[in-house]
Amino acid sequence: MKMTGIEKRAARLARNQSGLDMNLVALIDIFTILIFFLMSSTGIEVLTNSKAVKLPDSIAEKAPRETIVVAVSDTDILVDGRRVASVAEANAIQGDLIPGLKAELDILASRQVVGADKDATSKAVTIMGDKKIPYSLLRKVMYTSARANFSEIAFAVNRKS
Numbered sequence: 001m002k003m004t005g006i007e008k009r010a011a012r013l014a015r016n017q018s019g020l021d022m023n024l025v026a027l028i029d030i031f032t033i034l035i036f037f038l039m040s041s042t043g044i045e046v047l048t049n050s051k052a053v054k055l056p057d058s059i060a061e062k063a064p065r066e067t068i069v070v071a072v073s074d075t076d077i078l079v080d081g082r083r084v085a086s087v088a089e090a091n092a093i094q095g096d097l098i099p100g101l102k103a104e105l106d107i108l109a110s111r112q113v114v115g116a117d118k119d120a121t122s123k124a125v126t127i128m129g130d131k132k133i134p135y136s137l138l139r140k141v142m143y144t145s146a147r148a149n150f151s152e153i154a155f156a157v158n159r160k161s
Contacts, residue, residue: 067124067154068108070101072133072141079104087137096143105148124152 003011071078077085077098085100093099109123125145129138145153 067126067152068105068150069126069128069156070105070141070145071128072137073130074132077101077141079108087133090137090140093140096140097147098140098144101141101144102148105145105150109148109150123150124154125150126154126156128156 069080071081072087075087076083077087077090077100079101082104084104085098089100090098105125127138127141127145129141142153
């Protein structure tokens with residue numbers, strides 16, 4: 001018996017229909033909660049509570065703004081909480097450029113800036129340096145930041161009352 005056009009279409013539809021039905025609403029809810037948690041848990045407050053970096057004191061009144069944070073402790077160099085180099089490696093380098101720090105800052109500089117108050121041409125970095133680190137290491141961190149096209153370099157300090 002020969003099938004009509006409608007019967008052929010119904011048979012093809014039944015053959016190609018899969019038994020898997022996915023509910024995307026629950027998946028979207030989970031990702032929304034995950035993104036909200038990640039965005040609310042990041043920031044400069046997380047890094048300032050670190051016991052590894054003892055900041056110098058200052059009487060500055062200007063409030064800090066959120067930027068990329070380079071933390072330099074007595075053992076490690078961290079960019080936004082990720083270890084990029086050790087202080088011993090950075091001190092052993094003959095020049096002023098720290099390759100691991102430069103690579104991480106280049107990756108962060110290539111990201112698109114979002115927001116009305118952000119300017120894509122001026123990139124800012126905040127250096128949280130332990131008050132006992134030598135100036136030669138601080139100079140290497142500043143030089144590497146400048147080589148990664150970060151034009152604004154600020155230093156994090158404790159507000160002295």
